[in-house]
Amino acid sequence: MASKVYLVKEPFLTNLEKAMGKFDLKRRFSGKSTAVKAHMGEYENLNYVRPVLLGKAVEILQNAYAKPFVFDSPTSYHRKRHTVRDYIDTARRNGFTKETIGCEIKISDEALKEKGTILKRVNVCRDIADAEAMIVLSHGKGHVCGAYGGAIKNLGMGAVDIATKDAIHDNAAPLIDREKCTGCAACIEVCHPKANSLKNRKISIDYDKCWGCGRCIKACKYGALKPKLAFFNYLLADSAGAVLRKFQRENVLYVTMLMSIAPRCDCNPRSGMSAMPDIGILVSDDIAAIDAAAIDLINKTFGKDWFESLKYRNPKEQIEMIEKLGLGSGKCKLEEIGGN
Template sequence: MEPSKVYYTNLHTTLEENLLQKLRRLVKAAGIDSIDFKNKYAAIKIHFGEPGNLAFLRPNFSKVIADIVKENGGKPFLTDCNTLYVGRRKNALDHIEAAYENGYTPFSTGCQILIGDGLKGTDEQIVPIDGEYVKEAKIGRAVMDADIVISLTHFKAHECTGIGGAIKNLGMGCGSRAGKMEMHSAGKPFVDRSLCVSCGMCFKNCAHGAISFPEKKAQIDHDKCVGCGRCIGVCPADAVQAAQDEAFDILNRKMSEYAWAVVKGRPGFHVSLVLDVSPFCDCHPENDVPIVPDVGIFASFDPVALDTACADAVNGQPVLPDSLLAKRGAAEKDHFHALHPDTNWRIGIEQAVKMGMGSAEYELVEIK
């Protein structure tokens, strides 16, 4: 496969051009205007940030992309899917409130917010992909209903996948609750019986008769459970939880196969901002100091090449003193592995290439 073009610009500005204008110039140079947006729905996949975290992307960046889509006759919307874990983005109502709290509103971004997998994380579309690990991906329906997919990613480190780039934004981020559970877990959900309040909501929403109440506490029969995750979404006490016991390498491979389910067969474009490179995901309700200096903005039609270029750029940066990376092993060439030794981000890249999503080889085109 030939190298893919990845466009890059640094974060320096002038009196004549601010960073938002520079982002606009970058994505136009990278070819975003070549997409036929006319009367098409364009899903802009973004992470709104868990409240309390301040490393997530400012909403100003998403407005630049939404405005370009609208200028080309398209209908953009910002989207993310509900989380598997306990937090402020577990259902659509709380998720939208969290987005508003972090500045993402129709007024600041110029477009609406749609939570991709609905109110409780169960509104999904089954996408056949016949992958090595995933045969049918469970993707948020609003994401799949879109004609075009654009990823706008805060590139960072990640405690499970090594990096949090475009592939993770698309794969893990667009999976429904059941999809996220499939990626994270080798098994089925379980009940923390100390948290169960015996309300019966899980029982009412189980279509397979897998839930019973011995000693007035919920219990899941894994022989009957199909792993749909609906019980997780409806539990008011967060007593039903995913096992999250999948090996990190397999998690990375599943995630890449999910990302392929999202992008295959329709136009896409991908932007990653390598700034505030935090050691953990923006799903944390806090963020530690960046591990390296800010790098710049990258854009490409190829999410695989984009992730590889961003990872290489971070690995080429000096380690910031007093960062978590400095404490864990700054001497290692791969910053991500030094930070999270149990992870290997290259596994996800390898799987994405195998699926035909893109190329790990890239030509970096600098836009000054």
């Protein structure tokens, strides 16, 4: 059966309230400690979720008698969200404070050990694991490793500790079959971090630089590369699944801002310019349906497969994995909420 996804149009905040209201918020969230999982933008990136949107979602939850707090985890890489202190400072500069959002903002890497189905261990952030309900508030955009970054990415990478983030990237890095490598160099052209090079006419990978994006594997026509454990998108969705298993399904709602859709993620100070007009805001209670709807709307707005044009992997690998885990359905029924 297809899951409902609402597409919110102008006026956005009024219609966001209408769309979220379709999900019987009092029954789902009243009296519950509710984590609002949000990425508050890397310093110098301007394509992150608008603070006013996050504040409105918090207000809507508070009006439904929920007890919301905003949560995110520090990054693995060493920019301005790597430590809790730096992240709080970056969030403040980007417009996210208790005063602007209307509730407490928690940043923490403390986590509980859980199991994945591919990943041996997924360490779920304790603040998320201890919450009774959750809103996953995401910015839909391109992502070098996952092709699309939305709700699955927000949880699979953002609701787990640094060790799990590193494990996802490391286990998606390519292994080389030297016998099959012809030295054609097609994989070198697609590597953003310049992690691969030819040595003695065979490919060599610097694993300290590799992100595990799998673009080189896609580019290799000779089958000389394959991921160590699985492609990034499957590991990402596996990690998101471990987070979701901490919740009753009816206690999780998803809101995705499809605006400022740049080719690279909000973690990147150079994420690129918007590649298409703004689309709106999506609301659903199905993680696979909301990401599938976003990918389809992005391609429709762009006029052709945007992800393929960027030589990214297929973003629907994430959805395929969530479906395999029985945590959602990529079949969605879209309904627009616009006007007054």
